[in-house]
Amino acid sequence: MRLVPHPFLARRGTLLAAVLLLAACKGSGSSDLADSDDPGDVPDPVVLNGPETVYGLPNLDNLADDWTKQDYDDDELVPFEIVPSAVAPASFRLTLSGTEQSARIWHDGEIVATGGTPEVELDGGTEPLELRVEFKDFDTDAVLEVEELDENGDVLQSIEVALRASPLFLNHHLQPAELIIATEVSVYGFDNDAMVEGYANAIGERFESANGNRYFQDPWMQDELEFGYGVLPDGQALDLVIDSIRDRGLDDYPEDVWAGEGFGVKTWGRGYASSQDSFGNLEVSPPVDDFPFGRIYYGAGRGYAPQATKLFDVLEENRIQEPFQVDISWLCVGHVDEFMTFVPDSTAPRGFRFVINDVDAAYEVLDAMDPATPLPRYAGRQNHNYDTVGELVDDNGLRVHNEDVQLDHLDPIREQMIAELGLLDEEVVLLPGLFEEIGYCGNTNAALIPGMANLIVADFGEGTNLFIADPFLRSNLNDQSSDPMIQAVQDALPAEAELHFLDDWDVYHLGLGEVHCGSNVLRTPSPTDWWTNDLGGSK
Amino acid sequence: MNRLALLALLLPASALAGWQDDVANARAACDTDASLCDVVDNLGVRENRAGLWFVQDSRLGVEHLPVLLHRMQQETDRMMRPALATGIAQLFTDADASWHPAWAELAATDPSPQVRSIFITELRRAPMTAAGPGLRGALAHEDALTRRDAASVMGRQLEAKAFVDDLLGALDDDDAVVRKTVVRALGHAADPKAADAVRAAVEADDQLANEARRALERMGVE
Numbered sequence: 168m169r170l171v172p173h174p175f176l177a178r179r180g181t182l183l184a185a186v187l188l189l190a191a192c193k194g195s196g197s198s199d200l201a202d203s204d205d206p207g208d209v210p211d212p213v214v215l216n217g218p219e220t221v222y223g224l225p226n227l228d229n230l231a232d233d234w235t236k237q238d239y240d241d242d243e244l245v246p247f248e249i250v251p252s253a254v255a256p257a258s259f260r261l262t263l264s265g266t267e268q269s270a271r272i273w274h275d276g277e278i279v280a281t282g283g284t285p286e287v288e289l290d291g292g293t294e295p296l297e298l299r300v301e302f303k304d305f306d307t308d309a310v311l312e313v314e315e316l317d318e319n320g321d322v323l324q325s326i327e328v329a330l331r332a333s334p335l336f337l338n339h340h341l342q343p344a345e346l347i348i349a350t351e352v353s354v355y356g357f358d359n360d361a362m363v364e365g366y367a368n369a370i371g372e373r374f375e376s377a378n379g380n381r382y383f384q385d386p387w388m389q390d391e392l393e394f395g396y397g398v399l400p401d402g403q404a405l406d407l408v409i410d411s412i413r414d415r416g417l418d419d420y421p422e423d424v425w426a427g428e429g430f431g432v433k434t435w436g437r438g439y440a441s442s443q444d445s446f447g448n449l450e451v452s453p454p455v456d457d458f459p460f461g462r463i464y465y466g467a468g469r470g471y472a473p474q475a476t477k478l479f480d481v482l483e484e485n486r487i488q489e490p491f492q493v494d495i496s497w498l499c500v501g502h503v504d505e506f507m508t509f510v511p512d513s514t515a516p517r518g519f520r521f522v523i524n525d526v527d528a529a530y531e532v533l534d535a536m537d538p539a540t541p542l543p544r545y546a547g548r549q550n551h552n553y554d555t556v557g558e559l560v561d562d563n564g565l566r567v568h569n570e571d572v573q574l575d576h577l578d579p580i581r582e583q584m585i586a587e588l589g590l591l592d593e594e595v596v597l598l599p600g601l602f603e604e605i606g607y608c609g610n611t612n613a614a615l616i617p618g619m620a621n622l623i624v625a626d627f628g629e630g631t632n633l634f635i636a637d638p639f640l641r642s643n644l645n646d647q648s649s650d651p652m653i654q655a656v657q658d659a660l661p662a663e664a665e666l667h668f669l670d671d672w673d674v675y676h677l678g679l680g681e682v683h684c685g686s687n688v689l690r691t692p693s694p695t696d697w698w699t700n701d702l703g704g705s706k
Numbered sequence: 707m708n709r710l711a712l713l714a715l716l717l718p719a720s721a722l723a724g725w726q727d728d729v730a731n732a733r734a735a736c737d738t739d740a741s742l743c744d745v746v747d748n749l750g751v752r753e754n755r756a757g758l759w760f761v762q763d764s765r766l767g768v769e770h771l772p773v774l775l776h777r778m779q780q781e782t783d784r785m786m787r788p789a790l791a792t793g794i795a796q797l798f799t800d801a802d803a804s805w806h807p808a809w810a811e812l813a814a815t816d817p818s819p820q821v822r823s824i825f826i827t828e829l830r831r832a833p834m835t836a837a838g839p840g841l842r843g844a845l846a847h848e849d850a851l852t853r854r855d856a857a858s859v860m861g862r863q864l865e866a867k868a869f870v871d872d873l874l875g876a877l878d879d880d881d882a883v884v885r886k887t888v889v890r891a892l893g894h895a896a897d898p899k900a901a902d903a904v905r906a907a908v909e910a911d912d913q914l915a916n917e918a919r920r921a922l923e924r925m926g927v928e
Binding site for chain 1: 750752753754755756757758760762763764765788789791792795796797799800820823824825826827828830831855858861862863864866890893894920924
């Protein structure tokens with residue numbers, strides 16, 4: 168078997184070629200097959216030969232129209248050859264199995280075998296049989312049996328070729344960033360200009376905004392779409408936007424902006440969406456033991472669950488990033504990104520830290536502040552109605568409520584994350600966070616201090632950038648250096664990261680979201696090997 | 707005793723009718739100042755991240771309170787009515803004490819459980835002239851979730867100790883969730899005089915044991 172890994176990732180409309188792994192055939196009609204495991208082997212001319220496995224990417228780009236159009240020259244059709252034995256058979260019989268309608272075989276410009284018509288006979292001869300395989304979806308696992316037949320229809324030799332589409336992977340925070348996106352909104356006298364400018368100033372053209380007027384002023388860019396990908400052994404990849412069934416103002420955005428050649432957009436499920444169908448509630452850990460692509464985690468709880476069961480069925484079946492649930496029933500919005508995340512840190516044992524909100528860490532900062540410190544951003548009925556630090560720290564009702572949040576929710580979730588992911592104590596960072604009850608939300612909770620764990624991670628190859636909600640725990644709103652909460656966060660997060668504290672107050676914080684909720688990141692697919700031991704769910 | 711009768715005992719007699727009359731006549735004021743109704747009729751109502759509606763409109767001031775209350779009373783949409791309540795609850799925190807009877811009455815008697823919950827939650831940091839009758843009225847409500855909300859807020863109210871007797875009286879509530887919330891609220895209020903009653907409640911209902919342990923710790927007793 169030979170495999171020459173491609174060092175570069177070809178993306179967005181490039182040829183999605185197969186990896187033809189010419190190897191020992193798993194023939195059933197002959198016992199004298201050549202052993203072609205030796206490096207440099209050429210196919211044994213005596214026996215029927217073909218690749219052991221053909222890898223491909225699902226033909227989901229262009230809104231999956233290409234599958235319907237049936238174009239023989241489409242990039243996603245993966246060519247491979249069957250080399251006949253020296254016998255020169257009268258015909259070949261192809262039999263496709265292991266798939267319903269998710270793979271099909273092409274020959275000479277025509278579809279010759281599908282899940283519905285799995286068997287076909289083609290003319291034999293001495294020339295290699297040129298075939299192509301096309302996959303409809305991720306993680307497709309099929310087998311093509313190729314038989315050489317004589318003039319009487321008797322089988323001379325046969326081989327099996329495994330047909331394998333890349334599993335679907337969701338991005339994690341250690342993958343390089345390529346682009347950050349957010350909606351530019353202005354609604355009822357409030358706008359997110361400060362956050363948009365903060366991004367643009369920090370990363371320039373690597374930030375793009377969507378027009379809020381076009382998308383009904385929907386600011387929750389994280390929630391409508393989830394970036395994922397498929398990748399092949401040669402490094403070629405298909406980007407994918409999973410389009411949530413949430414379908415609020417940004418509903419058309421994935422199709423408008425991302426669908427195209429080499430870029431797929433797909434929705435699993437339909438109908439009523441709960442808040443848990445938003446993709447701020449669908450996150451992935453960095454690689455951990457036994458999970459080289461990380462693990463998916465999402466929020467659910469009694470009475471709180473994603474309704475897009477098809478999507479979550481797919482994710483559950485795709486054990487490569489084996490998902491687990493976290494209780495979010497104590498939150499108004501109910502998304503896992505509201506209180507925890509992962510950030511890169513080259514000084515950490517495995518290159519990352521797990522960050523989770525902590526009430527004691529917040530009070531440690533607040534209690535040390537001068538109680539007379541004015542808090543102009545928190546003052547007033549439209550905000551949180553705390554004029555000074557003293558009012559905040561002396562609010563015993565708030566304090567005992569947060570103690571309960573810590574004991575009842577944050578502590579158990581931290582322990583669960585440690586257990587599920589095998590985290591080390593030194594990998595855990597406690598980030599200050601306070602919560603308050605939301606009366607119009609069944610007395611569940613949302614961040615009182617802007618949720619700073621609700622952050623964006625982006626490394627464009629020049630080091631880690633963390634985009635974090637500005638906590639505004641200071642009197643001079645224009646002087647972040649005077650903010651002790653910012654200082655505490657800087658001390659807690661990796662020193663190598665560049666921290667950008669963005670003003671997300673009016674549009675996001677008061678709408679019960681923060682920076683991560685209002686942004687999304689396109690990342691470079693991970694070239695990590697999933698194929699050698701086929702980590703896919705169907706194996 | 708029904709809720710209105712209870713409120714009648716808790717509130718000054720003049721208060722009960724006064725704010726209702728003001729609200730009923732509120733739109734008449736728009737004849738002289740059309741902007742009052744313009745703002746309320748074209749109010750900034752947003753969806754939060756969970757898809758729930760809330761008021762976010764910097765034009766809104768206490769002067770809009772009667773018109774906004776009038777609009778809420780006329781509103782039948784199940785999303786809009788609580789949304790309007792979020793705006794009203796904000797204004798109540800700025801309004802003078804003459805509006806406290808309205809706040810209390812809405813918390814205790816509004817037909818919508820969501821609307822009651824909004825006003826109850828805001829009573830946590832309200833003056834006792836609003837919080838006292840509002841929370842006590844809500845604790846007597848027939849809806850268990852409203853009683854739960856009231857008990858929860860009582861324990862964390864700025865004057866939490868003033869509600870300890872009310873909470874002790876609710877320890878034998880018919881609803882298990884309310885009883886659990888009452889025990890927690892007594893812990894939040896941290897008045898050691900409630901310790902014996904909490905211990906007795908655990909003897910009657912061992913489901914309260916964990917909650918009681920934390921409550922007794924907060925009271926500073928074993």
